[in-house]
Amino acid sequence: MDILKDLNPAQREAVQATEGPVLVLAGPGSGKTRVLTHRVAYLVRGCGVDPYNVMAVTFTNKAAQEMMGRLHHLLGQRLRRLTIGTFHAICSRILRREAKHLDVTSDFAIYDQSDQLGLVRQALQDLNLDEKMYRPQAILATISKAKNELIGSESFEPQTYWQEVAGRVYTRYQELLLANNAQDFDDLLMNAVHLFTRHPDVLAKYQRRYLHILVDEFQDTNTAQYVLVKRLAGENSSLFAVGDEDQSIYAFRGADFRNVHRFRNDYPDARLVLLEQSYRSTQTILDVAKAVISYNIHRTPKDLRTEKGQGLPIVAHEAYNEQEEAQYVVDEIAHLVAEGTCRPGDCAIMYRTNAQSRVLEDAFVRAGLPYKLVGATRFYARREIKDVLAYLRLVHNSHDSVSLARIINVPPRGIGPKTRSALERWADDLKVPIYTALQMLREEIEGSRGGEEVTACLPSYACNVLADFAELLGELIAAREKLSVLELLDLILDKSGYSAYIRDGTEEGEDRWNNILELRTVAREYLDLPPEAALTTFLEEVALVSDVDSFDEAVNAPTLLTLHMAKGLEFPVVFMVGLEEGLFPHSRSFNDPEAMEEERRLCYVGITRAKERLYLVHTFRRTMYGESQVSVPSRFIADVPDHLIAGREEAQAALGEEERRYRWQVQWPVTSGPAVTVQFETGDRVRHRLFGEGIVIESKVTGADEEVTVAFEEEGIKRLLASFAKLEKLNG
DNA sequence: CTGGTGACAGTTTTT
């Protein structure tokens, strides 16, 4: 059968194991996407399974699209009845379909991170809480974490006072979401699970449908996703999970690679398939990767191998500082290109933090060479895009007060905070949504042209601008049913004055306008759908899609990207820069072994992106936060055996024994935990010579010292270094 | 309602 013909034995085994649960542990470059697509094709073509009974979950929309494309190619037909998409997209579709069982209607809005933050701020305000003490970011992280663990606001159990407050914000936040007829990203997952818990009949319906469930990137699932899959699969579906523990790099977002182990526990008779043959990297690169990852304790050892041969030793380079590091990379690429080794587009430069891209960009600009920068500011996070989308969302769902708040004065139309809060108070008194209040206001004004007082005690100027705004919205909403998304977009841009507002003649304005034009191109894709469906689908996809400007393969220039964004990609030549203790591994992981393991996995991901050539670059000194500091080379470089690094063995041999030991100590000393032990922890009562008594809020190790944040009774919150501050502990 | 100033924090972010 031709679907199986270009698969190796392990891949074929995975594809053909259609009875019972299967877990595939796939090394980097071992063809896991291939296995996934071929399995779907095999089910449909080889086993006569109706695509309607198959669900394939990917981690990005891009991956879903690619898989669709490959299936089309493989089968020569489009599988329209196949369920394929991200967890969020699939859940959102289910929730809309089953909205009658939920507290929202089927046209609920989906809130992204910045919408969520806005809502958290509002919740904090409603509860009269101080944003300084309760950082919206931190609160949101707590809420998100809870939701990922399927803990609703009603079952949230605080461990500390701070968490008790966070729990109250959580409750208020959920009320606000509901009032706005909205769900946030995490809700999509949690509520899908809750829906299935509360309505076994609904669950049964989906279980009957999805007889084959395939999950990609299984190591990056969170609890909610794991439970969801398990529920959906039930007793009868064949569950197929593909992943690689060593590439789990999203723990900070709730992902837990232990789900791989959980899977093995929950399904003891699951068939385990290991894909260990790499079709990507040379043996040397695989050996480097293996050496680095082998220091992790929590993993299943794998024996990665390739038929590509040993290849070249990797290069470890020390630059003087970050400017020279960037220059080295640019020069090296220019050199490789000049000697015909590779094309510029074959090269990628990877770094731990986005901030590092600046210096690299500078170097390319100065050299007059083009480069591609992947996703610093994401397209859909751009202000102008969010603004225009807010208009569309509001037109679609007039209860969406977050969107309303966003654009009520954008472009400026004289509705300041004062007018706005008066309007809010009035709407609150009448117990109607703000949009309804706006329309009522407009009617009253039209009814009383004479100018007598209106019920809402607002100054007449405010009344007029608000009425104008209400009229604009009314007009747009009325147009919704007749117009395509594209026409609606144009109407909004025109009537609201947004295009005039954005195109202010500056270069930046023109950039922003171009982004809006980009959005118009996206909208054009929805032209053949009927208006209402088009708007819903458009907003849905736009909310769940990360970046349209995901990088352009066609441009032949080096790619600059963070290590996280590199996952799933491959390049013939890879430069990993900034391999220094504190930067990579990042200092925040120093006192947390689990976080350190994740840094190591991140390093593993970076290394295994390389097909032929790998450069590990670090600096002698680096400027951080305006201060130049001598840097210590990353432990990850030290973990690479000398014989895999070009010139390293000779260099080591040339050094005398004593010097070698010296270098070992100075350069790679970081074998155990942090040098500084933490003396203070949250909750400790302390006394300071000048500031008096207080309570420790936070304590962390920074560099060679401990930084303690203390809330003093008299002096407020201070940040102190333990070695200078001479803090006295009071609670014994 | 703007624009300016000061305080402050400063990983990663497939959805």
Added chain:
DNA sequence: CTGTCACCAG
């Protein structure tokens, strides 16, 4: 050293 954000004066 940066960028962001809250707050205040014009």
